Amino acid sequence: MDRRRFIPGPEGMETRMMLSTATTANPVPTNAASTTAAGNVPYTIQQKLERIDRIPINMRATAPNRVLPQSLIGGIQDGMRQTISTLGAAAPETIETFNGVLRDVVSRPSLRAQDARALNNAFTQVLVSAGASTEAIDTIATNLESLATTVNTSQGLPVFLTTNDYALVLQMTLIVGRPMPAPAAPTIARDSGTQADPRTNISRVAQPTFVGSYESRAQLQIFDDASGEVYGEAQSGTNGRYSITFSRPLDLGTYRLRIRALDEMGHVGQSSGVFTLRIVEPRGPQG
Numbered sequence: 593m594d595r596r597r598f599i600p601g602p603e604g605m606e607t608r609m610m611l612s613t614a615t616t617a618n619p620v621p622t623n624a625a626s627t628t629a630a631g632n633v634p635y636t637i638q639q640k641l642e643r644i645d646r647i648p649i650n651m652r653a654t655a656p657n658r659v660l661p662q663s664l665i666g667g668i669q670d671g672m673r674q675t676i677s678t679l680g681a682a683a684p685e686t687i688e689t690f691n692g693v694l695r696d697v698v699s700r701p702s703l704r705a706q707d708a709r710a711l712n713n714a715f716t717q718v719l720v721s722a723g724a725s726t727e728a729i730d731t732i733a734t735n736l737e738s739l740a741t742t743v744n745t746s747q748g749l750p751v752f753l754t755t756n757d758y759a760l761v762l763q764m765t766l767i768v769g770r771p772m773p774a775p776a777a778p779t780i781a782r783d784s785g786t787q788a789d790p791r792t793n794i795s796r797v798a799q800p801t802f803v804g805s806y807e808s809r810a811q812l813q814i815f816d817d818a819s820g821e822v823y824g825e826a827q828s829g830t831n832g833r834y835s836i837t838f839s840r841p842l843d844l845g846t847y848r849l850r851i852r853a854l855d856e857m858g859h860v861g862q863s864s865g866v867f868t869l870r871i872v873e874p875r876g877p878q879g
Contacts, residue, residue, distance in 0.1 A: 679769030772861025
């Protein structure tokens with residue numbers, strides 16, 4: 593009987609361990625692809641595409657000789673590419689439901705048709721709650737279910753292969769689906785003004801400059817919290833440092849601002865908390 597078990601991590605599948613309770617002389621090792629450290633999360637489109645490209649390699653990590661038809665794997669990858677940088681956080685209850693189905697299926701000696709359907713339904717609900725498009729979900733789920741029911745069942749350890757496939761693909765889809773993370777509130781440049789506190793800035797310059805650090809080569813925008821108007825943007829350097837000068841003069845008054853990052857495809861990332869800028873006695877555009 594196949595007794596390899598997944599122990600889903602507590603943070604929405606971001607970390608996952610695979611433990612083997614099989615009484616064999618050579619137990620299957622922990623899947624190296626199942627853990628994503630906080631400092632190793634892909635930010636750029638290229639990093640995310642590389643993770644998707646590695647899906648078949650990761651699927652073979654614990655079963656090197658398994659059959660993985662390109663027609664099915666390519667479909668799964670195509671669906672994952674559609675989710676890049678567009679997902680929100682999945683609802684915790686949907687992840688818990690998926691984990692519960694996973695635990696139930698891994699306890700069974702063989703993969704039944706209803707087990708594959710239950711996994712597919714639970715998998716789909718997580719992606720629905722994260723905001724994935726119907727097209728992307730259908731593309732991934734249809735090919736995963738075909739892999740489970742028409743390929744894995746003809747190989748050894750179908751329960752092990754199928755549960756690993758669903759957990760791995762779900763984990764990686766949620767990871768590559770993350771938008772750019774929120775930058776920290778920037779600091780007003782010394783020649784542009786002063787900070788009364790980390791989120792309160794005062795300037796006598798109508799077009800001030802803000803500086804800060806983020807991921808390298810990211811496009812950053814400072815925008816109005818109420819109207820969404822972008823006041824200035826710039827790309828961070830290879831060292832992650834950026835400098836954003838406002839693109840037009842601001843009138844006297846107080847402005848509530850946020851900063852966000854965009855990826856290479858223009859997907860808007862998460863925004864920082866509000867920080868304020870008070871313009872007093874503007875001197876006009878910087879020369």
